[in-house]
Amino acid sequence: MNQAKKDYIFYSIVMIFAIFFLASTPQIQSTNQSFIIGPATWPYILLILMIFLGLYGIVSTLIKAKVMKSEELIAKEEAAPVKKIFHLSIPVVSLLVVIIYVLLLNVIGFIFSTVLFLYGITLLLGTKKQLTAILFSIITMVVFVILFSVLLQIPLPRGIGVFRELSLFFY
Amino acid sequence: MLDYLISGLLNVVTDPINLIMLIAAIFIGYLGGAIPGVSGTMLVVIMVPVTYSFEPDSAFILLTGIYAITAFSGAISAILLRTPGTPEAVVTTFDGYPMAQKGQPGRALGIAIFCSVVGGVIGTLCLMLISPALANVALSFSAPEYFALAVMGLTVVASLSGKALAKGLIGVLIGLMISTIGMDPLTGTLRYTFGSSALLSGIDLIPVIIGLFALSEFLKKTTESHAVQEVISNVKTKLFEIEIFKKIKGTMARSTIIGIFVGILPGIGATTASMLSYSETVRWSKEKEKDSYGKGNPKGIAASETANNAAAMGTLVPLLSLGIPGGATAAVLLGAFVLHGMQPGPTLFSTEPELMYTIFAALLIANLVMLIVSKPFIKIFQKIVNVPYSILGPLIVVFCVIGTYTVRNSYVDILIMVVFGIIGFILEKYRFPLATIILGVVLGPLTESQFRRAVEMSSGDFSIFFTRPISLTLLIISALMLFFPLISGLFKKRKNQEQEG
Amino acid sequence: MKFKIGLVLLSVMMLLAGCGGNSEEGNAANNYPERNIEVLVGHGAGGGTDLFARAVTSELEDILGVNINVVNQEGGAGVVAAQNAYNAPSDGYTLVGDAAFPLTVAAGTNQHGLDDFTPIARFQSDTYALWVDPDKYSSIEDFIQAAEDNPGEITVGGTGSMGMDEFTVFLLGQEAEVDLSFIAMEGAGDMHAGVIGGHLDAMVEEFGPAKALYDDGSVEPLVVFSEERLDEFPDLPTTVENGWDLTDGNERGFYIKSDADPEIISVLEEAMKEVYDSEEYKAYEEENYLHLREGWMDSEEFTQRTEELIERYTEVADELQGN
Numbered sequence: 001m002n003q004a005k006k007d008y009i010f011y012s013i014v015m016i017f018a019i020f021f022l023a024s025t026p027q028i029q030s031t032n033q034s035f036i037i038g039p040a041t042w043p044y045i046l047l048i049l050m051i052f053l054g055l056y057g058i059v060s061t062l063i064k065a066k067v068m069k070s071e072e073l074i075a076k077e078e079a080a081p082v083k084k085i086f087h088l089s090i091p092v093v094s095l096l097v098v099i100i101y102v103l104l105l106n107v108i109g110f111i112f113s114t115v116l117f118l119y120g121i122t123l124l125l126g127t128k129k130q131l132t133a134i135l136f137s138i139i140t141m142v143v144f145v146i147l148f149s150v151l152l153q154i155p156l157p158r159g160i161g162v163f164r165e166l167s168l169f170f171y
Numbered sequence: 172m173l174d175y176l177i178s179g180l181l182n183v184v185t186d187p188i189n190l191i192m193l194i195a196a197i198f199i200g201y202l203g204g205a206i207p208g209v210s211g212t213m214l215v216v217i218m219v220p221v222t223y224s225f226e227p228d229s230a231f232i233l234l235t236g237i238y239a240i241t242a243f244s245g246a247i248s249a250i251l252l253r254t255p256g257t258p259e260a261v262v263t264t265f266d267g268y269p270m271a272q273k274g275q276p277g278r279a280l281g282i283a284i285f286c287s288v289v290g291g292v293i294g295t296l297c298l299m300l301i302s303p304a305l306a307n308v309a310l311s312f313s314a315p316e317y318f319a320l321a322v323m324g325l326t327v328v329a330s331l332s333g334k335a336l337a338k339g340l341i342g343v344l345i346g347l348m349i350s351t352i353g354m355d356p357l358t359g360t361l362r363y364t365f366g367s368s369a370l371l372s373g374i375d376l377i378p379v380i381i382g383l384f385a386l387s388e389f390l391k392k393t394t395e396s397h398a399v400q401e402v403i404s405n406v407k408t409k410l411f412e413i414e415i416f417k418k419i420k421g422t423m424a425r426s427t428i429i430g431i432f433v434g435i436l437p438g439i440g441a442t443t444a445s446m447l448s449y450s451e452t453v454r455w456s457k458e459k460e461k462d463s464y465g466k467g468n469p470k471g472i473a474a475s476e477t478a479n480n481a482a483a484m485g486t487l488v489p490l491l492s493l494g495i496p497g498g499a500t501a502a503v504l505l506g507a508f509v510l511h512g513m514q515p516g517p518t519l520f521s522t523e524p525e526l527m528y529t530i531f532a533a534l535l536i537a538n539l540v541m542l543i544v545s546k547p548f549i550k551i552f553q554k555i556v557n558v559p560y561s562i563l564g565p566l567i568v569v570f571c572v573i574g575t576y577t578v579r580n581s582y583v584d585i586l587i588m589v590v591f592g593i594i595g596f597i598l599e600k601y602r603f604p605l606a607t608i609i610l611g612v613v614l615g616p617l618t619e620s621q622f623r624r625a626v627e628m629s630s631g632d633f634s635i636f637f638t639r640p641i642s643l644t645l646l647i648i649s650a651l652m653l654f655f656p657l658i659s660g661l662f663k664k665r666k667n668q669e670q671e672g
Numbered sequence: 673m674k675f676k677i678g679l680v681l682l683s684v685m686m687l688l689a690g691c692g693g694n695s696e697e698g699n700a701a702n703n704y705p706e707r708n709i710e711v712l713v714g715h716g717a718g719g720g721t722d723l724f725a726r727a728v729t730s731e732l733e734d735i736l737g738v739n740i741n742v743v744n745q746e747g748g749a750g751v752v753a754a755q756n757a758y759n760a761p762s763d764g765y766t767l768v769g770d771a772a773f774p775l776t777v778a779a780g781t782n783q784h785g786l787d788d789f790t791p792i793a794r795f796q797s798d799t800y801a802l803w804v805d806p807d808k809y810s811s812i813e814d815f816i817q818a819a820e821d822n823p824g825e826i827t828v829g830g831t832g833s834m835g836m837d838e839f840t841v842f843l844l845g846q847e848a849e850v851d852l853s854f855i856a857m858e859g860a861g862d863m864h865a866g867v868i869g870g871h872l873d874a875m876v877e878e879f880g881p882a883k884a885l886y887d888d889g890s891v892e893p894l895v896v897f898s899e900e901r902l903d904e905f906p907d908l909p910t911t912v913e914n915g916w917d918l919t920d921g922n923e924r925g926f927y928i929k930s931d932a933d934p935e936i937i938s939v940l941e942e943a944m945k946e947v948y949d950s951e952e953y954k955a956y957e958e959e960n961y962l963h964l965r966e967g968w969m970d971s972e973e974f975t976q977r978t979e980e981l982i983e984r985y986t987e988v989a990d991e992l993q994g995n
Contacts, residue, residue, distance in 0.1 A: 006601055014341055021348065021363065028362050035623070036631045039355040039362060042619045043348065050344045057337050094393040095593065098386070098568060102589050105572070106582050118565050125393060125561035136562060144569060152209065152217065153741045154577050155710060164761070168707055220730055310869035354748055357856045359779075359834030368755045371748030371781070437861030494884030495864045499716060502860070506723055509880075509959055516884040579716075579746045620858070627855050628871065630825050 011057035109159025179528030196236025204244025207574030211241030242483035243287035266471025290477035291538035294484025314625035319645035321617035327450030346611015369583035382591025430478035434485020441482040448478030714750030725769035764936035778985030794925035794969035801893035819850035847916035879961035
């Protein structure tokens, strides 16, 4: 993808973002009539500026792209061969793992989701030894639980049902 | 006065219990602050009940000591992991992390510590010597002045966005929009909460910055982790390098002043101080140097770390001389004073001079001791960079999650952090100036609510911004700074054309 | 190989989890409390409600013999904490410490009213006063005169919006028939600085936080929002004396989910009464000027009181929002 294409996409997303928020701005109803400047004024200013800048961006990219075309000097993307898993690049897989971890946090609690996450991600990122991965994930989880939930008395997410009950044994 | 200070110093050093408290404060502050998710406020809140049975001087050596040390120690994880350990260290990630990645973690930490100590010591001296005068300055600031200050900070966006001004402006606007989410602080109206009660109090700065900077960096690095680990040759840790000091001394002087002045304003805080100081530093740099910010410029680290430590001490000014808590930690300290049967305020200096000077002495010593104890700490910490990423990366993710969660024990904040992680990952590939978003989020509440508050105070008279001397001055300065580059750019163009012609 | 070990690990955990779940069943109320209790506080660390919760729980821990963690969940003046407490099981191990419960219910931001929560006990009925710079106004008559002469231009600061502070200023304006301009400040710090620095004409504040400023003479109370004069300030007129029916203040107490075992509620109520009567708690109240009015109310009284307040504030909220 060349730079101009990326710019188009970026500015379009900014516009969509701004229009979406602009559409939901009228819903902000001042519950308090006595104020001189209401709560919706500032968002309106920001969003209108944002749309204006988005348009400017698209137009200026258009002009630039026309100039560029004659030169056809598009820098090569740094496309190093990437290792892939199930046709997905590693960052995408890692991201999915992180998302699953975060979603699980509220279901099976910090203790179990963290151990599973650490175990999975260390292997994904290239740790060869099974034992290292298992020990690392358990020890890390224990350290975090002791530090935050026992010493600092911050109850980390417990999860629901049996997982909640179980976490109560530890903190 | 000097004899009070000397007796204060002696009180800290000779009393074994006080000495133990000071060492405990340094240890707790150092490690606690370095761990993302443990903030200075939290540590002080936890320690207050512990100190209930102590003598007042030991209690306050411990509490203010922790407070002073955590103002610095958040920088450690900001530099090494790109995850700010405390909110005060948010801005330190901008240049600290890139410098560490260039193979100079020791140097980055060294600059951070040296600048923190300078900022902290000068801040303490100001607190000790000119508190009443500073308190009067703080009192002359109100909504219009706060707004003018925020405007001055926002005009720096041009310098922060490099060559892509349109993108930089969009970044700031996004940041400002993020800060409008939640309950409007003036009317209590809900804005963009979409029915979620978790969004009532808005999106906090910490999930945004941890997502944009730390989690996105993790995602980026996962590709590299398979490549052969390039071992960073350890540069010797030097706390003081004369060449670097020469470069950053101007920045340090300016940042100390900004830090103290912003710090004394109630409700503004060290994070905003370091953001403003960073923007000014970028603005005052030479044109060709501006590109190097965000890529490991030592001045960037110096600006942030000098200012936040100076501001941390500045926050104590209204607390001790007026009895007004300038921030969350100051409010907890105020509670601690009450717990020990004292009321902070002008009378405290005359009723409890020994205690006051013992506290000042403890702050001075804590700041100076930081220089000495830091060397072994840094030696250990900088090795973190050499830990294989398959181990370090996952740890950072858990830190991201906990660091976000503990801000207000909110699960939704973790989800917000992940969303910003994805946004940051994409935007960084696109070479977007991420710092502009943070600028918007930090200054957003200040800009909007103080503007509206000022108009409310004047019953709808917009001239309030121009009839008050401080506010007018600040606005004129920001207008000059905004248009100066444009005008001087025009001049240069014309000159060039003339020469060519 | 990798997956096998992972699978074994997972099943071991599941097994552990299963065992854990079953052993917890049984008659819970008899041996309550068996483990740590969490008190959710909807305000940041260091604020009035947070300090109140911490002061009570540190005594309550000794009486109940378990750890009690105060968990700060800032947001919407306590709404977030109430929401999270509502989502937690009704086993009696999650309590809410709140000051603005009737208010958030009345304003409609808190969806969970008395149907979902039962008040356990009230500890404090904090007292407001109207504070000014003594150089500006010398008496409440002066102040009201100034407000009559400059309608809508006299600014009164308070912290936050649609909270107790704003309600108080609004009601004061109604009762005294003057047009006051309420300014929602960021926090106590910039509000105090606003009054001393002359940017605000007055503020509504409780006695504890204003005490330091009062001691050095930078602020002065004009009127106290209570029925009777205070022993500590015998010369300070009250609102009721002026013919204003306005004595509200922050009422701090604890709440629990309504479907919790009634026995658990009475265990907590008794333990809290013991805290309230303890010397340590009394000392804390006196240091912070919280003893000006009798605070204690048991579950029944507090429930009734909360009901009345919700009704009263619903009317006020409607008027304030101009519906």
